[in-house]
Amino acid sequence: MGAGAGGGRPESGSGGARSRAALRPQPPAMADAPPEVLELNVGGVHYATTRDTLLREPDSLPAAALRDPDHPRDARGRIFFDRDGVLFRYVLDYLRDGGLVLPECFREHKRLSREAKHYRLVGLEHAVREADPRPPNRERGCITVGYRGSFAFGRDGLADVKFRKLSRILVCGKVTLCRDVFGETLNESRDPDHGLADRYTSRFFLKHSFIEQAFDMLQEQGFKLTASCGSGTAGGAAELKPGVDSEENRWNHYNEFVFVRE
The missing domain is CATH 3.30.710.10 (Potassium Channel Kv1.1; Chain A)
Structure with a gap:
């Protein structure tokens, strides 16, 4: 009896384990589930x-x-x-x-x-x-902006106060591009070839002397600065014209900036 009873308990235990296992939720077959x-x-x-x-x-x-x-x-x-x-x-x-x-x-x-x-x-x-910052039909091209400048020195003992002084801002490039960018601020009075729009010129200049304003107008039209160059400030020792300040003449320099729109 003891052996029989002892032999029956494992069967009951394994059967109960199988029953409990059958009641547990089974994970889905991973082979059938699409990968996430x-x-x-x-x-x-x-x-x-x-x-x-x-x-x-x-x-x-x-x-x-x-x-x-x-x-x-x-x-x-x-x-x-x-x-x-x-x-x-x-x-x-x-x-x-x-x-x-x-x-x-x-x-x-x-x-x-x-x-x-x-x-x-x-x-x-x-x-x-x-x-896309470029309008679909906007013309590509290059505009060069240059200026000759110096420094205006203070008077009445304020020699340490130096202000930038620009005489004129020059504009070179295709006429249609220059007009589109600078509009009414562009002075064309020195350009001899009026009437021919599809051409290039180096005789335009601006009606103002604010180089940063010119840069802003170029940037607003999609132009980017790609190159620049400048001269030194070693003024000559030649005799000055009447009314020309010797100190300002010593600091004369010329700079050019090349802007490209692609």
Whole structure:
């Protein structure tokens, strides 16, 4: 009896263990569950993202590729897009956040707009156009701004007070560009070739003597400073004209600034 009773208890115990195990919730079969984190291969550049990110725009190409079992994949099973792998980072950022933030020096707006169109992301196309600082039909070109200056010294014992003194701000470049940028502040009275707009000139100057105002106007029109040069301040010892201050003459100098719009 003891042996029989002793032999029956393990059976009852193992059966109870099996019963308790059967009552526990079973985890889903991992092989059947789609992965939440996905890897992409875009032109040889690899990215990792989530299913929710790719499906955020249901009508987009990334969402369609995720739903299509026949979409091309690489040797490791990653979804493959034969596109620009570097620019795809901005496409993926847009899918993640619904917005577009570009680096300050970004210059590939047209290419990124083409990528957005390929991926069928209308919102990204619009965001790229809004972020492009260049109007679609704006003319490219170069404008050179130069000035001859000195320092005006204080009078009545204030010789230590020195103020910048500009005699004239010169403007060189294509006539149409110079007019677009400087408008009514541009003086064309010294230019002999009036009437020919599609030409270049080195005889324009500004009606004011504020170099920073000229810089602001160039910046507002999309021009960027690319080069500059200047002369020294060693004034000659030649005889001065009447009314010319010798100290100011000693500090005469000339500077030029080259601005480009692409």
